[in-house]
Amino acid sequence: xxxxxxxxxxxxxxxxxxxxxxxxxxxxxxxxxxxxxxxxxxxxxxxxxxxxxxxxxxxxxxxxxxxxxxxxxxxxxxxxxxxxxxxxxxxxxxxxxxxxxxxxxxxxxxxxxxxxxxxxxxxxxxxxxxxxxxxxxxxxxxxxxxxxxxxxxxxxxxxxxxxxxxxxxxxxxxxxxxxxxxxxxxxxxxxxxxxxxxxxxxxxxxxxxxxxxxxxxxxxxxxxxxxxxxxxxxxxxxxxxxxxxxxxxxxxxxxxxxxxxxxxxxxxxxxxxxxxxxxxxxxxxxxxxxxxxxxxxxxxxxxxxxxxxxxxxxxxxxxxxxxxxxxxxxxxxxxxxxxxxxxxxxxxxxxxxxxxxxxxxxxxxxxxxxxxxxxxxxxxxxxxxxxxxxxxxxxxxxxxxxxxxxxxxxxxxxxxxxxxxxxxxxxx
Amino acid sequence: xxxxxxxxxxxxxxxxxxxxxxxxxxxxxxxxxxxxxxxxxxxxxxxxxxxxxxxxxxxxxxxxxxxxxxxxxxxxxxxxxxxxxxxxxxxxxxxxxxxxxxxxxxxxxxxxxxxxxxxxxxxxxxxxxxxxxxxxxxxxxxxxxxxxxxxxxxxxxxxxxxxxxxxxxxxxxxxxxxxxxxxxxxxxxxxxxxxxxxxxxxxxxxxxxxxxxxxxxxxxxxxxxxxxxxxxxxxxxxxxxxxxxxxxxxxxxxxxxxxxxxxxxxxxxxxxxxxxxxxxxxxxxxxxxxxxxxxxxxxxxxxxxxxxxxxxxxxxxxxxxxxxxxxxxxxxxxxxxxxxxxxxxxxxxxxxxxxxxxxxxxxxxxxxxxxxxxxxxxxxxxxxxxxxxxxxxxxxxxxxxxxxxxxxxxxxxxxxxxxxxxxxxxxx
Numbered sequence: 001x002x003x004x005x006x007x008x009x010x011x012x013x014x015x016x017x018x019x020x021x022x023x024x025x026x027x028x029x030x031x032x033x034x035x036x037x038x039x040x041x042x043x044x045x046x047x048x049x050x051x052x053x054x055x056x057x058x059x060x061x062x063x064x065x066x067x068x069x070x071x072x073x074x075x076x077x078x079x080x081x082x083x084x085x086x087x088x089x090x091x092x093x094x095x096x097x098x099x100x101x102x103x104x105x106x107x108x109x110x111x112x113x114x115x116x117x118x119x120x121x122x123x124x125x126x127x128x129x130x131x132x133x134x135x136x137x138x139x140x141x142x143x144x145x146x147x148x149x150x151x152x153x154x155x156x157x158x159x160x161x162x163x164x165x166x167x168x169x170x171x172x173x174x175x176x177x178x179x180x181x182x183x184x185x186x187x188x189x190x191x192x193x194x195x196x197x198x199x200x201x202x203x204x205x206x207x208x209x210x211x212x213x214x215x216x217x218x219x220x221x222x223x224x225x226x227x228x229x230x231x232x233x234x235x236x237x238x239x240x241x242x243x244x245x246x247x248x249x250x251x252x253x254x255x256x257x258x259x260x261x262x263x264x265x266x267x268x269x270x271x272x273x274x275x276x277x278x279x280x281x282x283x284x285x286x287x288x289x290x291x292x293x294x295x296x297x298x299x300x301x302x303x304x305x306x307x308x309x310x311x312x313x314x315x316x317x318x319x320x321x322x323x324x325x326x327x328x329x330x331x332x333x334x335x336x337x338x339x340x341x342x343x344x345x346x347x348x349x350x351x352x353x354x355x356x357x358x359x360x361x362x363x364x365x366x367x368x369x370x371x372x373x374x375x376x377x378x379x380x381x382x383x384x385x386x387x388x389x390x391x392x393x394x395x396x397x398x399x400x401x402x403x404x405x406x407x408x409x410x411x412x413x414x415x416x417x418x419x420x421x422x423x424x425x426x427x428x
Numbered sequence: 429x430x431x432x433x434x435x436x437x438x439x440x441x442x443x444x445x446x447x448x449x450x451x452x453x454x455x456x457x458x459x460x461x462x463x464x465x466x467x468x469x470x471x472x473x474x475x476x477x478x479x480x481x482x483x484x485x486x487x488x489x490x491x492x493x494x495x496x497x498x499x500x501x502x503x504x505x506x507x508x509x510x511x512x513x514x515x516x517x518x519x520x521x522x523x524x525x526x527x528x529x530x531x532x533x534x535x536x537x538x539x540x541x542x543x544x545x546x547x548x549x550x551x552x553x554x555x556x557x558x559x560x561x562x563x564x565x566x567x568x569x570x571x572x573x574x575x576x577x578x579x580x581x582x583x584x585x586x587x588x589x590x591x592x593x594x595x596x597x598x599x600x601x602x603x604x605x606x607x608x609x610x611x612x613x614x615x616x617x618x619x620x621x622x623x624x625x626x627x628x629x630x631x632x633x634x635x636x637x638x639x640x641x642x643x644x645x646x647x648x649x650x651x652x653x654x655x656x657x658x659x660x661x662x663x664x665x666x667x668x669x670x671x672x673x674x675x676x677x678x679x680x681x682x683x684x685x686x687x688x689x690x691x692x693x694x695x696x697x698x699x700x701x702x703x704x705x706x707x708x709x710x711x712x713x714x715x716x717x718x719x720x721x722x723x724x725x726x727x728x729x730x731x732x733x734x735x736x737x738x739x740x741x742x743x744x745x746x747x748x749x750x751x752x753x754x755x756x757x758x759x760x761x762x763x764x765x766x767x768x769x770x771x772x773x774x775x776x777x778x779x780x781x782x783x784x785x786x787x788x789x790x791x792x793x794x795x796x797x798x799x800x801x802x803x804x805x806x807x808x809x810x811x812x813x814x815x816x817x818x819x820x821x822x823x824x825x826x827x828x829x830x831x832x833x834x835x836x837x838x839x840x841x842x843x844x845x846x847x848x849x850x851x852x853x854x855x856x
Binding site for chain 1: 460565573575716719722732740747762
């Protein structure tokens, strides 16, 4: 039987999962691929650290060149994370004519295009299914199965940490701080949660998804990002009263050749399939111009799910190697990047405000919206007991974003308005 | 530029969609594939019938051999439906060394294995993504993306007609008959709805899915099928009172190498992602032993969605032709078929019954379940006004199916029980 040799860079959680699957499913995978799959070298930081899976300690090394420059190794799996070192390793692997599988979203969001060009030049595969939405096979779906259709919009719940936090706030009535602590204690959030809660992680995934869905080379700078740190339990409660769920979603939408990519806390109508994607799960909702709406749902992270995605890429490389066609499935952006003009963007909005509960104040509010021709779809008002203040929640009809923002600015500065905030609303 | 020639068999709804997409997206598709795609012949029943898309009438023919035996045609798309004629045409196309794309689930459920063997012999592709769940790319996901994992269970809402009918009964409070009429008037149900409402259509799709997910050659005879014709509005109402939604689902599950495939009206907990799959939409929920739970959701039928799936197969064939690797992605079952023993199957059940509202009758019921060691998870009782009858709904804990059925049989025959029925319950 033919043999394929694999080198692994990094032996943390996902690396452990990959080794576990390769060992447990060896027989089935090899029968399916028609070749034996040998794990030849593993780059680690410490050779003596105890491991959760059985592994021949002789294949462990602390020297990257033992893996990258071994002429017998056909495929490199990069799981060390980070950007600079991973970039150098992958570049060297490709230049050494090795196929590469990576789960590194930070790297692919920043240097994806460059590395993909290098892969094409070397006629080798560079696959990265695990970099977005852990176990959900969304990248291959976009490049293969949905290729026949013209995708016009993507909505993604692509960060498990923030989705867990918002789910806890919604269902358990916890504050943001308590939910974050719960996420940290369960391992869903890191000690420094900045990259997740500020929306950066989700933005990187939207960059990768936009590239594949629209063939447009979006960069991190093109994404408008707002995290969840200012979302309060009250925002969620009043959104619920109007029939909406608050989620951190990434939206990427193309209109007349220009793209708008944003990550922000957004209200989804409760009936929307994305509204019931709870806890650490992820989902990507795709609008095709002919296909209509499809959704891909599953675990967004974790040893097992991510390892399955890494392995699915590994099997795809092996299949291409067997057929002698590596380097032919590299997908590079072909269209130019044009950011959509802010003043062409329309949306519904959710406004929450506290207002002095005195005669005439409510009509000041409705007059303002009337004057600006912003019509209201839903409105909820209740008194804040004992304070002569009214709590008001509004869902507007679809309106121009710039117009809305300038009206909101006027509203915020009114004497009778004590404080006000708004979120975007996604249509059902 | 290289040219690929396509022959189309059948020019109904889906055929029209395919021609429309090939025309509208010609430039984009050809740029992506690096070759021109020519529609060379179309088999129709009547050359003079008016068409909804512009087409050169000279390529229409009523003689199948004009398409099947044209040596210049590389790929045949079969969309005539039915079994016998489609079988002969596809066999002949494969023997004539043509690649084949079909949307024919009836054919693939009955003769799939045979035709796939022929394709492998001819070193040609035979793809059928559109045969299951219209626009959802589930077949390629199962064979490619999930190949690294061991799939243990599939649950599918794979029939849009019955899902539409049950959704209408749930949300609009309509009777089965009224919902069926509504489905028929909207074109979601045929004049003779038997194949849909009796569960046969769903069963065929479960056969195809089981084959790909488990590598087991399941046949229609192996599927236990119950349709939705006996589901009443009251069943749905009382299921809702206990927090459940009634759906026609197909379940395919492997345990110790033996498989159980069934299609039947089933209760899903409201929080289950499948419970909110409404109207004519479809979804497939996949349990991977390492990956965990993923779901694939979208339109189950219709001109556009089905055409996109047909075209995604067409693009896959063209890609394989360009690389010279057709016939290498044919997926044939490799494991033996063993039906799971009925007495090894466990489930929760929903029991609905009417009981004489007289002293002691309720304890007869609880005694029976206690004696049979079937414990109850939820129970709801209300009087039927003015009738001395109690309406009782029960959700059991997980129990052995054979044991449950024999207990139900005793219950049904009790003097105090006026009528009783049960459904399977899927866990959350």
